[in-house]
Amino acid sequence: MEFADVAAVKVVSTSAVFLMMTIVLLAVSRRISTSILVFGLQSAIITAQVAGTAYLERSAEAWVVAGLIFVVKVLGIPYAFFWLVAKLKSRRDVQAATTPAQSVFIVVVMIFVSYAAVRSYAFGIRVPEDALAASVALILTGAFLMVSRGKALMQMLGLLVLENGIFLAALTTTFGMPLIIEMGILFDVLIGLLLMGIFAFRIRDTFEHLDVSRLRRLRG
Amino acid sequence: MVLLWPLVVPLLGSVVMLGCRDPRLAKRVALAFCAAEAAAIGILVWRVHESGALEGQYLRADGLTCFFLVNIAFIMVLALVYATGYLQHMGAGRFTSPRWFYALVNLFLFTMVGVCLSANLGVLWIMMEATTLASALLVGFYNTEGAVEAGWKYLVVCTVGIAFALFGTIVFYLAAVKAGMSHTSALDWLALFAAVSQKQFDPNLVRLAFVFVLVGYGTKIGFVPMHSWLPDAHAEAPTPVSAMLSAILLNCAMYALLRYDILVSRAIGAEFPGTLLVFFGLVSIVVAGLLILVQRDLKRMLAYSSVEHMGIIAIGMGLGGALGFLGALLHTFNHSIAKSLLFFGAGNVRHNFGTLRMDRITGMGRSAPLTAAALAVGALAIVGMPPFSLFVSEFAILSEAFSHSRYMVGGVFLLVLSIVFGGFAYHLFRMTCGEPHKGLPKPQFTRTEYAVMFIAGFLLLFFGIRIPEAFSLLLREAVAVLQ
Numbered sequence: 001m002e003f004a005d006v007a008a009v010k011v012v013s014t015s016a017v018f019l020m021m022t023i024v025l026l027a028v029s030r031r032i033s034t035s036i037l038v039f040g041l042q043s044a045i046i047t048a049q050v051a052g053t054a055y056l057e058r059s060a061e062a063w064v065v066a067g068l069i070f071v072v073k074v075l076g077i078p079y080a081f082f083w084l085v086a087k088l089k090s091r092r093d094v095q096a097a098t099t100p101a102q103s104v105f106i107v108v109v110m111i112f113v114s115y116a117a118v119r120s121y122a123f124g125i126r127v128p129e130d131a132l133a134a135s136v137a138l139i140l141t142g143a144f145l146m147v148s149r150g151k152a153l154m155q156m157l158g159l160l161v162l163e164n165g166i167f168l169a170a171l172t173t174t175f176g177m178p179l180i181i182e183m184g185i186l187f188d189v190l191i192g193l194l195l196m197g198i199f200a201f202r203i204r205d206t207f208e209h210l211d212v213s214r215l216r217r218l219r220g
Numbered sequence: 221m222v223l224l225w226p227l228v229v230p231l232l233g234s235v236v237m238l239g240c241r242d243p244r245l246a247k248r249v250a251l252a253f254c255a256a257e258a259a260a261i262g263i264l265v266w267r268v269h270e271s272g273a274l275e276g277q278y279l280r281a282d283g284l285t286c287f288f289l290v291n292i293a294f295i296m297v298l299a300l301v302y303a304t305g306y307l308q309h310m311g312a313g314r315f316t317s318p319r320w321f322y323a324l325v326n327l328f329l330f331t332m333v334g335v336c337l338s339a340n341l342g343v344l345w346i347m348m349e350a351t352t353l354a355s356a357l358l359v360g361f362y363n364t365e366g367a368v369e370a371g372w373k374y375l376v377v378c379t380v381g382i383a384f385a386l387f388g389t390i391v392f393y394l395a396a397v398k399a400g401m402s403h404t405s406a407l408d409w410l411a412l413f414a415a416v417s418q419k420q421f422d423p424n425l426v427r428l429a430f431v432f433v434l435v436g437y438g439t440k441i442g443f444v445p446m447h448s449w450l451p452d453a454h455a456e457a458p459t460p461v462s463a464m465l466s467a468i469l470l471n472c473a474m475y476a477l478l479r480y481d482i483l484v485s486r487a488i489g490a491e492f493p494g495t496l497l498v499f500f501g502l503v504s505i506v507v508a509g510l511l512i513l514v515q516r517d518l519k520r521m522l523a524y525s526s527v528e529h530m531g532i533i534a535i536g537m538g539l540g541g542a543l544g545f546l547g548a549l550l551h552t553f554n555h556s557i558a559k560s561l562l563f564f565g566a567g568n569v570r571h572n573f574g575t576l577r578m579d580r581i582t583g584m585g586r587s588a589p590l591t592a593a594a595l596a597v598g599a600l601a602i603v604g605m606p607p608f609s610l611f612v613s614e615f616a617i618l619s620e621a622f623s624h625s626r627y628m629v630g631g632v633f634l635l636v637l638s639i640v641f642g643g644f645a646y647h648l649f650r651m652t653c654g655e656p657h658k659g660l661p662k663p664q665f666t667r668t669e670y671a672v673m674f675i676a677g678f679l680l681l682f683f684g685i686r687i688p689e690a691f692s693l694l695l696r697e698a699v700a701v702l703q
Contacts, residue, residue, distance in 0.1 A: 124422070125398060139387070146380065150645045155376055162383055170390045174397050177390065178404060179343030186388065188349040192379050195356050199375060202360065202368045 004055065011052035014132035015081065018045045020176060021169070023141045026161065027103035031092050032153055035080045039157055043073035045163060046171075053175060061179045069167075072186060077193065084153060084197055090210045095150035097213070103148070110140040115189075131172040139164025150213040152200045156193060163189055222267050223279040225260040226289065228591060229253060234326035238536045243318045254447045257329065269697070275410060280339035283697030287335045287549060288475045289503045289692060293692065294679075295467045295556050296329060298672050302564050303460035306665035309571050314442040316571035317537040321361065322614060325576040328354040328464065335472045341479070345382070345389050347474055351469060352378040359457045359465075365693045370449075371448045372457035376441060382399045385436020385476075392429035392480070395421050409479060415485040423488045430484045430493055432502070433477065440473035440526045443534070444507040445501045452646065454523035455576075459478070459567030460641060462519060466563065467556035472693040474533060474552065490540055497538030502632055504531030512643040518566045518576045519649060522559065528631050529555040535629065536617040545621075547616030549695060554609040555602075562598035565591055566666055573657075575679065583656030590650045591665075594673040599648050601680045602643040608685035 021045025022042040029035045047070045054062030060185055085092070098104065114136035116128070122129040146155050171174055177185075233253035240246040260346040265286045270273055273282035280290075303325070316693070331354045334347035352375065356552025360371025389407075395407035399419040405411040437703050439446040454462045482491045508527035515521035529551065566576065573581050584592040601608035621630035686693070 003230065008276065016396055098390070110402065119359055121424070121428075124424070126393065143380070144377070152372070159376070159379060159383070162380065166383060166387050166390065170393075173390070174403070177393060181340070181407065184342065184348075185348035188346055188353065191353050192349070192375070196372075196375055197371045199356070199360065202363065203372060204362070205363050206368045209351045210374060215372065 008052040008055040011048050013058065013128065013130075015045050015049040015052075016128070016134040019134040019135065023107050023111065023137055024104060026145065027107040027140060029095070030094060030100065030102040032085055032151060032157075033082070033092065033096055035094060035154065035157055036078050036085075039081075039160060040157065042161070042164060043069065043077075044170060047074060049168075050176075053171065057175060060176070062176065064179060065176060065182055068183070068186060072190065073160075073164075079156070080193070080197070081153065084096075084200065088153075088200060088204055088210060090151070090153075090204065093151075094154045095211055095213070098146045103144075106144060106188040107131055107137075107141055110144065111137045114140065125173060127172050132169065135168035135172060136170060137164045138162070141163060150211040152196070152203055152210045152212045155212060156196045156200075159196075160189075160193075221282060223265050223274055223276050226257065227279075227337065229257045229260050230326040230330040230333065230480060233250060234259070234330065235494045237319050237323035237326060238510050239312070239319075240319050240322075242681050243307070246318045246322055247307075250318075251302060251304065251464075253326060254297060257333075258293045258297055261289045261333075265290060265694070269693070276339060276518060278343050279337045279342050279409065281337060281364060281701075282699040282701050283694070284475070284478070285336050287690075287694055287698035288471060288552075289333065291328070291471055291539070291553050292332060292336070292468050292555055293402045295464060295560055298557075298560050298564075298676055299324070299460040299463045299467075301668055302463070302567070302672045303458075305439055305669040305672075306322050306458070306567055306668065308462055310543075321358075323356050324354065324361075325461070325464070328461075328469075330354070332468055336475060338408050338538055341389050341409060341412070344409075344476055344479065345386055346351060348385065348437065348473065348503060349379070349382050350471065350574065352440070355461070355465065355469065358461045359453045361461065362456065364456075367456040371506075374453040375448045377446075377490055381439025381446055383435050384432050384439075385434070388429045388432030388434075388436055388480075391425055391432060392483075394424035395429060395524070398425070398587075398661055409483075410442050411482055413486070416483050417627065421487045426487050428490060430480060432495070433480045434493075434496055437473050437477045437480075441470055441477065441530050441534070442504070443530065444504045444527065447504070447508075450527060451520045451523040452612035454526065455517055455519040459519075459563055460572070461565040462522075462566075463560040466523065466559045470526060470530055471552045471556060474530065474537075478702065479539065483538075494538045498629060499533045499538075501531040501534030502535065502536060503628065505529065505636045505648065506632065509639045509643075512640055513646075515643075515647070516579060516653075518569060518578050518581075518647075521578070521643070522562050522566060524553075525562075525640070525644075528636070529559070529602075532614065532633070535633065536613075536620070538542035539620045539624070539626065540619065540630070541620050541624070541697065542703070543616045544620040544700045546695065547613045547620065549698055550616065550687075551610065554680070556677050557679050558598055558601040558608070560592050561594060561673055562602060563674070564669065564673050565595040565598055568669065569595070569651075578651055581651045582654035583652075585652040586675055587656035590670055590673075594670075594677065595648060596652065597680070598675045599644045601677075601684075604637060609681045610680075612684060612687075 023039045050066040078192045114133040118132040122132050145158030252684050268286050331350040338344040355369045356375045361366045383480045399421045442450040505528050508524045533548045604614045606608045
């Protein structure tokens with residue numbers, strides 16, 4: 001086997017472990033900037049996995065997807081987030097409802113749950129159990145970040161983590177959806193973030209804070 | 221090309237509208253694009269009726285598409301004509317100028333027509349997500365505290381919900397690929413439609429996919445417990461937008477779910493999706509029915525009523541059978557018209573009384589008799605009173621339930637209908653009767669606003685008495701796709 005083949009196989013088979021590590025890092029990070037960096041790292045791992053798959057499957061389409069993800073999720077979105085943080089001039093902590101220790105405990109439980117959930121399916125459809133469990137864990141973590149972090153920016157980040165999980169699920173089970181659909185989804189995600197950014201500015205201007213857990217005028 | 225026009229017109233419209241700085245010009249251009257879009261939809265529907273389903277690579281149209289497109293066309297015309305009068309009452313701001321309003325509305329229409337026309341489950345998801353994006357700014361249009369909060373909530377809740385639908389789409393794609401379909405055709409609806417009855421789909425995967433799709437698109441439909449965005453968004457949006465959200469957006473989401481329902485029913489039998497739909501429908505009508513009683517805000521009450529009616533439609537779809545499908549489809553149309561009429565009435569109330577708090581409004585019957593009459597007609601129609609068309613569709617769904625001895629479903633349904641009747645009657649009586657407040661300005665509404673409400677009321681009555689031949693043909697062609 002060529003060196004490149006070995007490297008690609010290793011990247012694809014070990015990325016799940018690294019993704020689980022980013023999940024724990026997200027749980028402990030107290031600052032928005034740290035969370036953004038961890039998200040960038042997570043996207044970089046996924047990019048590596050897509051590139052590895054592309055190399056092994058000899059698929060040109062997958063190379064395009066890898067390039068897109070690298071440009072959008074590793075460079076573009078983190079950069080835009082840092083810009084937003086600077087522009088919004090809000091306090092830098094994530095306003096977590098749980099302590100770091102509690103958060104770690106919760107995400108570890110989520111990882112266990114993910115393994116339990118994919119167990120029966122992974123065998124039936126013949127995909128690596130670790131990768132599928134990592135994708136479910138990412139989805140759960142994204143949802144967890146959205147409900148436990150008060151900052152509007154962290155909710156956006158939680159959504160992105162959730163989206164990463166869904167993308168990973170598609171990648172591991174079917175080597176991704178057709179390219180045009182993949183691009184459409186990415187476009188929607190980008191526009192969604194843009195709109196949430198607009199709303200973040202509006203929330204700050206109307207309420208003079210960015211803590212969306214304190215938005216509770218509309219009830220019942 | 222026929223398939224493309226209904227998409228091109230509103231997209232072009234949204235771009236052109238941004239250039240119309242003069243409010244008067246904006247109004248005329250908006251109406252022109254509205255007429256062009258109605259014509260484009262009309263031509264498409266005619267072509268499908270003449271030569272059967274139209275197929276393209278990413279777009280297609282069959283009987284079901286046409287039914288929902290006609291629904292869109294009706295509400296679009298009513299809402300836009302109403303908006304031309306309504307916008308005159310609205311204060312000017314940086315992003316609250318008419319041109320932004322019309323541009324966003326056109327974009328919103330583009331995405332909803334896209335949902336109905338998409339031939340590919342991936343495109344369907346993309347368009348469905350785009351409906352959220354296009355309408356989020358419309359929900360937050362007034363830029364008040366409430367509007368910003370509602371807009372943010374709408375964006376976040378619906379995006380997360382729709383993400384689950386994406387997961388469901390992927391699982392369904394996986395099931396199709398595992399069943400031996402090629403990667404390119406495994407999202408194509410027509411190819412899937414042919415394959416589900418011939419190839420062996422893994423039932424576990426199909427069930428998993430349907431659950432996720434139901435939760436995902438169910439968030440947009442407003443099924444309880446995923447409905448939390450709905451009352452806020454409906455109450456805070458400008459009135460024509462509330463009408464469009466309630467009367468077409470929810471239907472479009474239902475349409476997306478139906479496309480899956482058809483496939484899943486063929487792959488693993490209709491019992492599993494049917495049971496889930498009836499279950500979510502029942503939960504939605506019971507919770508929404510009880511919440512209608514305790515509402516203080518008129519538009520929030522109307523929003524909960526939308527949740528209730530989406531539940532009724534889900535029950536009809538879940539029960540299936542000729543009458544169930546027929547009743548459910550007819551109900552989507554009837555509910556759209558009645559709910560638009562009620563929202564238009566609510567818009568007038570807001571301008572006249574400066575509030576939507578129902579406990580602060582009295583004597584509407586004397587101070588604004590035409591608005592009161594419109595609300596009364598709409599309310600009588602929405603609770604399903606006989607001469608109006610909602611009675612027909614609800615009766616069809618009920619008779620489907622009882623003819624298959626689903627007494628529990630029928631019983632709960634009837635109980636909720638009577639609760640809702642009580643709620644609407646109580647709130648409406650308090651608002652219309654009694655002495656009017658002193659010192660309120662005379663209501664100044666344009667003729668177009670009244671004309672639109674009159675047309676909507678007339679349609680409700682007319683469809684209740686007899687369904688025109690052309691419309692019943694449209695309905696039969698749509699039901700044929702579902703069966």
